[in-house]
Amino acid sequence: MDDVVAHKTKGWRGSEDLWLEKAYDMLIGSGVEAVKIMPLAKALGLSRTSFYWHFEDRDALLAALVRRWEKKNTGNLVERCERYAETITEAVFNLFDCWIDDTLFDAKLDFAIRNWAQSAPKLKKRLENTDRDRIEAIGGMFTRYGYSKEQADVRSHTIYYTQVGYISMMVEEPMDIRIRRMPDYIETYTGRQPSQTEIERFIGRHRELLTS
Known part of the structure; x- marks a missing residue:
């Protein structure tokens, strides 16, 4: 558990702001249909599961963009x-x-x-x-x-x-x-x-x- 916390502290799963910023880029560049978890993870060079450390699901990410x-x-x-x-x-x-x-x-x-x-x-x-x-x-x-x-x-x-x-x-x-x-x-x-x-x-x- 300590290793997981250490990795998270180092940012290996990214940060909420990092995921949100990339989602913003995709929304601006290609529209909401492009804002999906797998393409986001690939663009950030992170795993799909890393996303769920920061957002419950895609809808939560989209809600954050609206806010x-x-x-x-x-x-x-x-x-x-x-x-x-x-x-x-x-x-x-x-x-x-x-x-x-x-x-x-x-x-x-x-x-x-x-x-x-x-x-x-x-x-x-x-x-x-x-x-x-x-x-x-x-x-x-x-x-x-x-x-x-x-x-x-x-x-x-x-x-x-x-x-x-x-x-x-x-x-x-x-x-x-x-x-x-x-x-x-x-x-x-x-x-x-x-x-x-x-x-x-x-x-x-x-x-x-x-x-x-």
């Missing part, structure tokens, strides 16, 4: 919507960080989950609830800055559906171009022009992505 998606994408989006800002334009810039920084919002994972949900009714329902929660968070951001409930509803749907369109259509837009367009997007979404200071602060957060 990862909700925690990262929805969690960060909601946090950005609730983050302090002096103006609505600054608040929307905070949200726009999610569209630029993949450590905040993983667009590839969102795309993979949406594809997976088309053949998984329970996940589709969960996705619908998640979309609703995200839109409500964006709408709440607008109401905090004096927009009516009706205005907030329309503006939040417009922002969110535009981004989902980017994801679903797999738009490949140079990031420097997208960043430079964002002040105009904000004026479109809010009806107000961001200040030059707000624009410079936003660009400064993402300056390494600007190629010119």
Whole structure:
């Protein structure tokens, strides 16, 4: 028994994060049907039985992927919507960080989950609830800055559906171009022009992505 514990400590069965990361790669690259125990074990150079030290079964692994998606994408989006800002334009810039920084919002994972949900009714329902929660968070951001409930509803749907369109259509837009367009997007979404200071602060957060 001590030998087993020693081997596990040394990581010979991998770790939960290692299995989950490889499952993520397969989900992103080939879809949920590719996420299976034997291919995962082979890709990691580990035994099939090693998997069961970390997950009860394939369903448990898939559930962990969904939790990862909700925690990262929805969690960060909601946090950005609730983050302090002096103006609505600054608040929307905070949200726009999610569209630029993949450590905040993983667009590839969102795309993979949406594809997976088309053949998984329970996940589709969960996705619908998640979309609703995200839109409500964006709408709440607008109401905090004096927009009516009706205005907030329309503006939040417009922002969110535009981004989902980017994801679903797999738009490949140079990031420097997208960043430079964002002040105009904000004026479109809010009806107000961001200040030059707000624009410079936003660009400064993402300056390494600007190629010119």
